[in-house]
Amino acid sequence: MIKIRSSEITPEHIYLSRRRFMVGIGALAASSALLAACGTQGAAVKEEESKPTDLKTTATTDELGDKLTSFEAVTNYNNYYEFSTSKEMVAKLAKDFKTSPWTIEVGGLVNKPQTYGFEDLLKKFTQQERIYRLRCVEAWSMVIPWQGFPLAELLKEVEPTSKAKYVRFETLFDPEQLPGQQSAWYTWPYAEGLRLDEAMNDLAILSTGLYGKELLPQNGAPLRLVVPWKYGFKSIKSIVKIELVEEQPTSLWMAAAPNEYGFYANVNPAVDHPRWSQASERRIGEFGRRPTLPFNGYEEEVAQLYKDMDLRANY
Numbered sequence: 001m002i003k004i005r006s007s008e009i010t011p012e013h014i015y016l017s018r019r020r021f022m023v024g025i026g027a028l029a030a031s032s033a034l035l036a037a038c039g040t041q042g043a044a045v046k047e048e049e050s051k052p053t054d055l056k057t058t059a060t061t062d063e064l065g066d067k068l069t070s071f072e073a074v075t076n077y078n079n080y081y082e083f084s085t086s087k088e089m090v091a092k093l094a095k096d097f098k099t100s101p102w103t104i105e106v107g108g109l110v111n112k113p114q115t116y117g118f119e120d121l122l123k124k125f126t127q128q129e130r131i132y133r134l135r136c137v138e139a140w141s142m143v144i145p146w147q148g149f150p151l152a153e154l155l156k157e158v159e160p161t162s163k164a165k166y167v168r169f170e171t172l173f174d175p176e177q178l179p180g181q182q183s184a185w186y187t188w189p190y191a192e193g194l195r196l197d198e199a200m201n202d203l204a205i206l207s208t209g210l211y212g213k214e215l216l217p218q219n220g221a222p223l224r225l226v227v228p229w230k231y232g233f234k235s236i237k238s239i240v241k242i243e244l245v246e247e248q249p250t251s252l253w254m255a256a257a258p259n260e261y262g263f264y265a266n267v268n269p270a271v272d273h274p275r276w277s278q279a280s281e282r283r284i285g286e287f288g289r290r291p292t293l294p295f296n297g298y299e300e301e302v303a304q305l306y307k308d309m310d311l312r313a314n315y
């Protein structure tokens with residue numbers, strides 16, 4: 001059952017989803033009237049495009065009462081190694097990144113492989129607002145009002161076969177636009193992976209916007225993953241390929257330093273990074289540090305995914 005967090009139930013949210021519901025019903029009624037009147041099959045129902053900009057952020061905190069990080073900080077303190085290893089430089093260097101036209105290929109072990117234009121995804125999947133804490137492996141964190149849709153909705157569309165066990169994601173490879181990809185330090189393009197049941201969890205979303213605006217390049221425009229119970233590096237930006245696979249994928253960070261970055265990367269205050277503690281974090285915009293919560297505070301929703309696993313060995 002899909003659990004709706006209380007923070008998501010803003011009056012505007014309810015209004016928007018009701019409005020969409022009404023539009024959907026209206027379109028359906030009109031098309032069946034058309035079918036009855038002229039007796040033809042297959043009258044096209046025009047789907048309404050739902051844009052991240054339809055959702056204006058009205059909440060000021062998340063469900064734990066933590067304040068939203070300012071738009072300024074969310075869009076000017078970024079990790080995006082394809083542009084720069086300096087968090088303060090990314091926004092400036094990414095500003096002309098070309099995010100349109102953009103296609104996303106979804107394939108591998110599926111019955112119905114698809115290539116979507118980014119606009120098709122906006123038409124197909126209703127945008128929702130999700131306020132999530134993002135906990136970076138470097139022990140800082142933010143609270144971000146994302147817009148997007150559950151990854152599970154997209155995966156259901158392509159029908160994973162029984163052989164599919166993992167989902168692999170890939171960022172655009174374009175060393176001219178993404179100069180960091182000219183560096184031989186990493187195995188480009190940036191890649192990440194989730195186990196299929198993790199990917200199907202309702203908390204995992206594909207994001208298209210934040211703060212009621214379309215995503216900016218520095219945040220991974222036009223489409224990025226957000227997996228709030230895992231360290232931020234799992235939330236891969238500017239995705240062009242999603243593939244269902246049988247074997248556990250190797251991410252860019254696992255290839256670079258396997259003893260430091262595991263496949264699971266669940267936020268875990270009890271397991272330190274080899275070079276620093278993960279027990280506490282610095283919330284951007286606040287003084288001091290705060291304790292890090294297991295699974296970044298989403299334990300109730302996701303702990304069952306790992307119930308038989310040793311989380312020290314599977315870091």
Ligand code: MTE
Pocket residue numbers: 074077078079080081082134135136137171190218219220231232233234235236237238
């Ligand atoms: N995706 C790509 N392609 N390249 C990156 O360098 N950095 C990751 C993740 N996704 C990264 C990426 C890390 S380490 C973090 S913490 C988050 O993006 C940061 O997202 P933000 O800049 O939107 O806060």
